[in-house]
Amino acid sequence: MADNPKFIVTPAPHLKGRYSIPKIMYAVVLALIPELVFATYLFGPRALILTLIAVQTIEGLYSGWQNMFWGKIGGCIGETSAALIILTGLILIIVRIVDWRIPVSYIGTVALLGWMLGGETGLFNGNVAFQLFTGGLMLGAFFMATDMVTSPITAKGRWIFGIGAGVLTVLIRRFGGYPEGVSYSILLMNITVPLIDRWTKPRTFGEVKKK
Structure with missing residues (x-):
């Protein structure tokens, strides 16, 4: 039984393999040469000229925060065009469907900590635009974290919720x-919402703390 192979389950099995993205793309390039x-x-x-133009055009689409902001990059639904997500989020805030405290505290925390910890060569050199405009941050900040049922009901609690979600x-x-x-x-911060509401619940006027 000791010689039987063991199954190893990881979040992303391909990350544990011997094939990296450069190696895979190197094989793709070799296959396209013929x-x-x-x-x-x-x-x-x-x-040949048309191929070079196409490669250069594709390469240019992935450079610069402007392309990430306007959605000129690939991605899942809700991960591209941060501009449209922000616009619709602002509309929801203006009509008072969602509270502005959670998106502001969430995005602000990610921007600050992303700048502090997001760099590859040390502290305080992270790419803030990359942290903000890629992935599902904008969708989560404006549409998921502000859900009326699973978010705190107090103003102070919403600040705590947004900051905690940004840190995580x-x-x-x-x-x-x-x-x-x-x-x-x-999801992790949703678990803490009952505790946040209890801690930040305003005291009733005239209420005396129990001894």
Whole structure:
């Protein structure tokens, strides 16, 4: 029984393998070389020029925070076009469907801690735009964390909720086994909402603390 192989379950099994993204893309490039050579043989230098233009165009789409902000990058629903998500979130705040304290405290905490801990070479050099405009942060801050049923009812509690969710999001992104921590951080903070409401409940006028 000791010689039987053991099954290892991880959040992302491919991260434990010997294949990295550069190695995989290197194999893709090698596989495309014969097709490029044959296309150049059939259509002449125009095929090579068109290929270079296409590669350069795709490369340019992923550079700069502007592309992340306007949604010119790939991603799941709710992860692209932070501008539209912010716009709809502001509309909800203006019409007072959601409270502004949770999105502001959530996004502000992620921006601060992302700048402090998000760098690869040390502290205080993280890419704030990358932390804010990629992943599901904007969707979570405006639409998930502000759910009326699972968010605190007091103003002070909403500040605590947003800050706690922001701290958990950055910690999961930076040190956790998952690249995104928005959903998990909101779910974890939802568990604490009854306690937050109890701690931040305003005292009734004339109430005397029990001895």
